[in-house]
Amino acid sequence: MDIAIVGCGDVAGQYAPAIAAHNALRVSAVADLDADRTEALGRTHDVPSYTTLSDLLSNESVGLVLNLTSHAAHAEVTQTAIEAGVGVYSEKPLALDAAEAQALVEAADDRGVVLGCAPYPIEGDAQKLTWRLLADGRLGTVRWGYATTHIGRLTEWHDNPESILQVGALYDGAVYPLSVLTAYFGPVTHVEAAHDARLEADPGDDWAPDQTVAVLAFADGSRIQLSASTYVPHQTKQFNTLELHGDDGSLFLENTGETEAPADPAVEFARLGTGYTPVRQQADPSPVGRAAPVAALAAAARGERPVPDSLDPRRAAHVVAVLEAIEACADGAGPVSVDGPSFSSPATPPTVPAPADRLSSMPPIGFGCSRFRDGTYVDLTSSIETALDAGCRLLDMAELYGNEAEIGDLLDAPGRPDRDALYLVSKVWNTNHAPKHLRAAFDATLDRLGVDRLDCYMLHWPDAWAHRGPLGELKDRPTDEAEALTFPTDEEGDIIEADVPLSDSWAAMESLVEEGRTTHLGVSNVGRPELRELLSLADIPPAIVQIERHPYLPQSDLVAFCREHDIAVMAHSPLSAEGLLTEPVLHEIAENHEIAPAQVVLRWNVERGVVPIPSSTTPSHVIENLDVFRFALSEADLQRIDELADPECEPR
Incomplete structure (x- = not known):
């Protein structure tokens, strides 16, 4: 056009x-x-x-x-x-x-x-991430917030500041937070209080006030204190920031107007009583340029689409009405109502934007909740809390891990994502493959987690072992008792298998889908022969296969087979192979991208179309492991990592 x-x-x-x-x-x-x-x-x-x-x-x-x-x-x-x-x-x-x-x-x-009308900030990655966190219920009811637009002393940095100084920071800068806030909370109903002043010692005769503060009441009941200034120096810590406080937590958005190169971290979240945690974007950046x-408007003019809600001129007119009401309130009019046309709020962005080659609701990276580390058991409560705070939406669980009740308590606590924002995976253990035991195990998992459905239920292994009773919350049992329940052995120490055909177990799994109690089915620790057998007998094929996968053990043939059959691949233990994170090739690539070797491995999985589910007991590593979408590996990088494959490496 x-x-x-x-x-x-x-x-x-x-x-x-x-x-x-x-x-x-x-x-x-x-x-x-x-x-x-x-x-x-x-x-x-x-x-x-x-x-x-x-x-x-x-x-x-x-x-x-x-x-x-x-x-x-x-x-x-x-x-x-x-x-x-x-x-x-x-x-x-x-x-x-x-x-x-x-x-x-x-x-x-x-x-x-x-x-x-500009601005167009609600389409920015950081602004949409903030919006998703609000929609996920992370803050509970938002009652207060602080928005700043401090565009600085323009005579010090702007070549032609006169036109901006004549209208002030309200009309030039406050439109950014107001465009975002009206998308999040709806229209401003009234300005409760406002004050403006001229702080410069020698302002121009026709300059607008260089400092304005106002309290705005929004349709949803939230109140925001807005500060707009051409006195506060440019690029201070409070430049275009937004901080929101709710009953269950707080959010901080570094820049309401930046849509091309957001700061790091651009968004942070804090549960009540905790400090801020960086929230990591779960998709590659989508810069929004001029x-x-x-x-978008040209496409609407050609009749190809309606005018996007994010460009609705009624919202722009409402913003002008808000600015005018702030001025009137500051002039002594008392609380001022904001009238004007109604406008459409843009649709809340999806929790996890998904490419066509991945299950539409499954996040691209998750957190593995297994407690077993180097021959012992660890407490992952703090790590799972950190993962959720940092934006993780996929939890890989299992009845064998023995911490589902603990995770259920975490998910039920204030400041957690709503159930629909999460992708919950759990697995039935080998001793519960008989249909009645499998269904009982599934019921127990839902009860421990405090949810009414799973997103994916998996066979932990395709093998059926002798049943020794319900597993319960294994972490609460003595280790000897837990191992006797989960690893039934004969007098010679060999595993006792059960005569339960895979077809019977899978039919019981399929009944859970038919009843709407799980969306997808999956199988873990499987090879191509077992997967072929499962596909031959299944009416509802597995949607996800979970395997050990890392550069030493890429299992490329199995990944390709899964892709041919529209099965997503999830990589457990992506970082745990001995010596992997000290591999010189990974360190060289990491240094080139100014990241950690673990991030290289995780990004390699993502770029190869595999969903990694790393785990860590170190909070900084938990956050770091989720931060794999601000960079991309070159094809040369990927090839070098592929070449680390070790033919002698076997799944554990």
Whole structure:
């Protein structure tokens, strides 16, 4: 689509190259009151240049106007384009007057043209991650928060600060947190209190207040203290931050406006009584550049899609009404109601964005809950808490691990994700393969976890052993008693097998799916022969196969076989092979990416389409293991790791 840029200042230098590089957009003409600026930008992109929008629209065929003029000119330029029957994407704010902003929305509707307004922050990775955490119920009811937009002393760093200083940080900066907050919590109903001041010793005569503080009440009952400043220095710790506090915990978003290169950590979470834990993104980054909202609005103008809710001009008009109410309240009007049109809230992003080649609801990495470490048992309570705080959504459990009741208590505690945000896997032990024992074991697992369904229930091994009674919560039993229950042996110490056909066990598993008590079935520690047998007899085939997998033991043939049969592969023990994490190749790759060798191994699994489920008793390692989506391995890296395969390495 042909895009006409109106306003050829600094920000046009950011938009124009992005539009020119987009495969569905083209800079077709430019306009600016400053003839030198418009001619310079026109020459750069080899397009006609004009000094008025009216002349441009009279002489050019335009699909969309990109309004990059000064704040005070936004409304007039947008109105001119709408009257000419051309849609507009405007830089923020939509207008400096609430009635004028509403009139623009109505005019666009009357003319049947699209209208959208910056900013577009709700599409950023960090903003969506924060939103998912809120939707998952991590904070409980949010009652208070702090939003800052401290854009700094512009005369010290901005080449042309006058237009911003005239409108102040409210109209230039506060639109970022307000765009995010109205997506999270709905419209602002009223401004409860506000104060503004001029703190600079010698402000300009027509400069807006350089510090404003307001308390905003939102439709859902939450209240946010907003601070907007052109006095607080640029890029302080409180630049564009958002901190939210609920009954069950707190969230911190480092920058409400950043959509291309968020800080690390960009989002942090704290349960009540604990410090902040970095929350790790569970998908590769999706930077949102300058061209993205223009392209989305252009697609709407072509009739290919509706105007995205995140670009709804009614939200932009509401934001202007909020800013106007803050000014009125600060001028002494007392609490001020915010009126205006209703707007659509964007749909909450999915908990875990999933590629087409993975089960749609399964996260790309998880946490293994086995307590067994180097011949002894460890307490994983703190590690599982840390994993959940850091964004882990997949827990791999088993009745053999003996800690399902403990995990159930963790999941039921305040500040935990809602059940629907989690992917819960458990496994039936070998001694419970007989159908009645298998169903009893499944019931006991649900009871211990305090849930009414699993996402995947697995056979821990395909082998059936003699039943010695219900396992219960094994961690509460003496070790000798637990091992006698789980590893039945004869007088010579050999395992006593049970005469339970795999077909009978699997039929019992299938009945759990048919009853809606588990979504998927799986099998662990299986080879190709056993998997072929299972596929031949199953009415409901396994959705997941869990195997030991790491660079020494990639099991590539089995992984390929699973992929041929649309079976997802989960890698247990991805880091535990002796000597793996001291491997020179892994250290070299890790050093090149400024990460840890463990992250290299986990990312290798992810890039090979396998879901790793690492475990650790060290909190910093738990967080580090989840942080494998801010970098990518090259094909050369992957090949070097593949070459570590050891033909003599056997599954344990």
